[in-house]
Structures are given as structure tokens and as C-alpha cells.
Amino acid sequence: MASVSHIKCPNCGVFNINKEYCESCNTLISNQKKIKEKEEVVHQKEIEEAIIELEKETFIKKLRKHPFFLMRFFGLILHSVWFVLTVIGSFIAWFIAMVAAG
Template sequence: MAVKRIIKCPNCGVFNTNNDYCSNCNTLISHQKKREKKELAVKKAEIDAAIHKLENPNLAERLKKHPFILYKIIGWILYSAIMVVSAIGAGLAWFIAMVAAG
């Protein structure tokens, strides 16, 4: 036995029975389809962000792979500086947490 769904279109106000789209204005009215569409949009945005991150590395990574040796050296120096600053920051954060913990 099929369940009869009556949904009012938010766009034109026509009542529709067992439809995913409005029979009058063709607006999406199914809540399930709206959720599926939103989930697909979120997944696509996450995939696009991951692809963008892979295709557009940061400056240090680009310089480390550059064919010109001087740029490679600058890239490695920049990368090393970033790592040293990150390690100092992590150590400082740990020290502050230990002092705060008592």
C-alpha cells in the first residue's frame, strides 16, 4: 500500500500528490530529493577542495619542485623555516598547557 503524500508548493501554492516536482511550476518540493541534492553538493564541494589543494600546493612546495636549483634551495630554506617556527609554536603551546595544568 503506497503512502499518499500531499505537499504544498512553496513557490506557487499548488497542492501536489506523490510528486517530487510541482506540477504547476516545476519547483522541487520533495524533502528527500532536497536532502539528496544538498548531500551531493556538499560532497562535490569537498572533492573540489581536495582537488584544488592537490593541484595548487603552497609556495614552499612549488619552489622545492622547481627545475632551477636556486629556487629549489630557496624552497627548502622556506620549508625548513616554516617547520622550525611550527615546532617552536607547538613547544610553546605544550609548555603553556603544562604550566596551566599545574
């Protein structure tokens, strides 16, 4: 026997069989599709974050090769601060993901 999924629409309460969208009001009711859409959003965000971090890194690398000593020193401090922020940021992101998943 094939598996049949009965999903109650959260919007209008109509039961739908093997449907991704509600027959009555067209609300997205498929959990699998919801998870997939969420994953796509997360993936898109990860790409954007990676680009931003790459840009930051290039900026700091340039600064660290600066001919003026103070600018190199400033770059070193920026690099340390940025590293700490990245660690804290990724921990918070992980924590939020864990809470959201739980």
C-alpha cells in the first residue's frame, strides 16, 4: 500500500490527501516542501555570508601589508577582533539553529 499523507490545512482546517498546497485556500501545507524552502533560504544566506567574509578578509589582508607600521598594527587588531566575532557569531547561529530545530 502506498503511503498517504493526510495534512490538515493550518489556515482553513480542510484535510488534504497527498497535496502540497491546500485544495481550499492554496496555503502551503506540505512539510517536506516547507523544509526544502527553508533549506534554500539558509543556503542562500550562507553564500551571502561567505562573500561578505571574503571581502572582509581581503580588506584586512591589504591592511596588514600596508607600508605604514601603524596601519599594519591596526590590521592585526582588526583581524583578531574579526576572528573573535566570527567565533561568537557562528556559535550564536548554531545555537539558534539548534533551538529552531528542537
